[in-house]
Amino acid sequence: xxxxxxxxxxSDAEGAARARDLFTATFGAPPAGVWAAPGRVNIxxxxxxxxxxxxxxxxLPHRTFVALRPRADRTARFVSAQEPGVRExxxxxxxxxxxxxxxxxxxxxxxxxxxxxxxxxxxxxxxVPGFDLAVDSCVPYGAGLSSSAALECAVAVALDDVAGLGLxxxxxxxxxxxxxxxxxxxxxxxxxxxxxxxxxxxxxRAGHALLLDCRDGAVEHVPLDLAxxxxxxxxxxxxxxxxxxxxxxxxxxxxxxxxxxxxxVPSLREVADxxxxxxxxxxxxxxxLDDPEQRMRVRHVISEIERVRxxxxxxxxxxxxxxxxxxxxxxxxxxxxxxxxxxEDYEVSSPELDLAADTARRLGAHGARMTGGxxxxxxxxxxxxxxxxxxxxxxxxxxxxxxYGPPAFLLASAAAPAGPxxx
Ligand code: ADP
Ligand code: MG
Numbered sequence: 029x030x031x032x033x034x035x036x037x038x039s040d041a042e043g044a045a046r047a048r049d050l051f052t053a054t055f056g057a058p059p060a061g062v063w064a065a066p067g068r069v070n071i072x073x074x075x076x077x078x079x080x081x082x083x084x085x086x087x088l089p090h091r092t093f094v095a096l097r098p099r100a101d102r103t104a105r106f107v108s109a110q111e112p113g114v115r116e117x118x119x120x121x122x123x124x125x126x127x128x129x130x131x132x133x134x135x136x137x138x139x140x141x142x143x144x145x146x147x148x149x150x151x152x153x154x155x156v157p158g159f160d161l162a163v164d165s166c167v168p169y170g171a172g173l174s175s176s177a178a179l180e181c182a183v184a185v186a187l188d189d190v191a192g193l194g195l196x197x198x199x200x201x202x203x204x205x206x207x208x209x210x211x212x213x214x215x216x217x218x219x220x221x222x223x224x225x226x227x228x229x230x231x232x233r234a235g236h237a238l239l240l241d242c243r244d245g246a247v248e249h250v251p252l253d254l255a256x257x258x259x260x261x262x263x264x265x266x267x268x269x270x271x272x273x274x275x276x277x278x279x280x281x282x283x284x285x286x287x288x289x290x291x292x293v294p295s296l297r298e299v300a301d302x303x304x305x306x307x308x309x310x311x312x313x314x315x316x317l318d319d320p321e322q323r324m325r326v327r328h329v330i331s332e333i334e335r336v337r338x339x340x341x342x343x344x345x346x347x348x349x350x351x352x353x354x355x356x357x358x359x360x361x362x363x364x365x366x367x368x369x370x371x372e373d374y375e376v377s378s379p380e381l382d383l384a385a386d387t388a389r390r391l392g393a394h395g396a397r398m399t400g401g402x403x404x405x406x407x408x409x410x411x412x413x414x415x416x417x418x419x420x421x422x423x424x425x426x427x428x429x430x431x432y433g434p435p436a437f438l439l440a441s442a443a444a445p446a447g448p449x450x451x
């Protein structure tokens with residue numbers, strides 16, 4: 029059969045050595061330190077963030093490492109093992125995406141964080157120094173695992189430390205750093221993002237999934253020890269090109285906003301809550317919408333928010349080794365139902381995502397679904413740990429038979445959030 033490519037996470041020692049070596053080779057002296065931030069994968073709660081809803085990501089063991097040294101001026105210099113060349117940006121000249129003087133390409137994500145720390149009022153003007161920065165990462169690009177947030181959040185904790193802001197010390201400070209990273213990505217990199225990625229990278233806890241309430245930014249940590257139950261979370265990166273993704277994302281957001289206006293609520297979250305409280309039913313809600321597209325999208329959003337609550341309850345009642353049997357069947361049901369809803373009602377899946385999820389299920393997965401925004405990227409499957417290799421190989425075979433390019437795989441566990449690397 030086709031060989032399957034499993035992307036292992038670097039140890040802190042390996043990632044730090046790589047970033048440090050690149051820094052020294054590029055800038056001719058060692059960095060002041062190395063910081064790292066994880067990519068993330070969302071277990072359930074897709075396209076709910078911009079509806080004030082709930083999502084349930086984990087921080088990946090796969091991290092982006094940044095070596096950084098502050099400078100005496102306001103110049104920032106950037107090098108990345110994943111990108112060609114050395115780039116230079118004047119921090120005082122950073123301008124929003126699309127405006128004259130906008131930062132081109134990947135340094136926008138990093139320079140944007142320095143810019144946003146001041147714009148968000150987290151650092152007095154001029155307090156964030158210029159810096160030299162070297163990046164290396166084992167988080168794949170564009171796989172729906174949020175390499176962009178991993179980069180922003182690693183830079184955020186690095187600048188927080190060197191500028192002495194102290195925001196990384198507690199969750200309230202980390203929530204503010206996350207907001208600055210969102211602003212960097214939206215305004216300076218010019219990419220829409222709803223906030224889940226940065227929250228996962230900065231605010232998750234090892235051994236826990238992060239229940240994020242996107243309406244008020246509140247978080248809860250849900251214990252998640254899949255290994256204790258003999259389970260593993262297999263991430264299947266389709267490596268398929270994203271199709272139509274920009275316009276489609278904006279359109280989904282708009283339809284949800286329009287539907288909320290018709291229903292007379294600030295966001296679709298209120299409708300989901302009313303339904304869960306037994307104050308209304310899905311049928312009543314949907315009967316209030318004349319537009320068939322709005323009805324489909326709303327059905328996804330409110331059912332998806334309910335699935336987050338449902339899954340959190342199952343995981344809480346059957347923690348660790350107890351997640352077998354009936355409890356596991358319920359988790360599988362919720363994951364599969366999420367995929368169906370995203371494919372049929374939200375229409376953001378793709379043939380490659382469907383094939384990955386279907387094949388994993390056929391090979392015994394306890395639930396499988398696309399994850400991330402859709403139209404490409406990754407799917408996840410909850411598998412018996414000793415079956416992970418066989419499921420990956422089977423999915424790779426199915427892709428070869430279908431004439432798709434080879435997918436990549438990684439094993440996800442609930443890992444630690446962004447911080448300094450002491451290794
Ligand atoms: P993802 O789903 O991986 O977040 P995005 O398109 O949002 O995909 O972000 C990918 C972009 O983030 C890259 O094209 C690049 O501009 C930037 N980026 C992420 N990781 C790195 C890195 N290690 N080095 C340089 N740029 C990076
Ligand atoms: Mg991204």
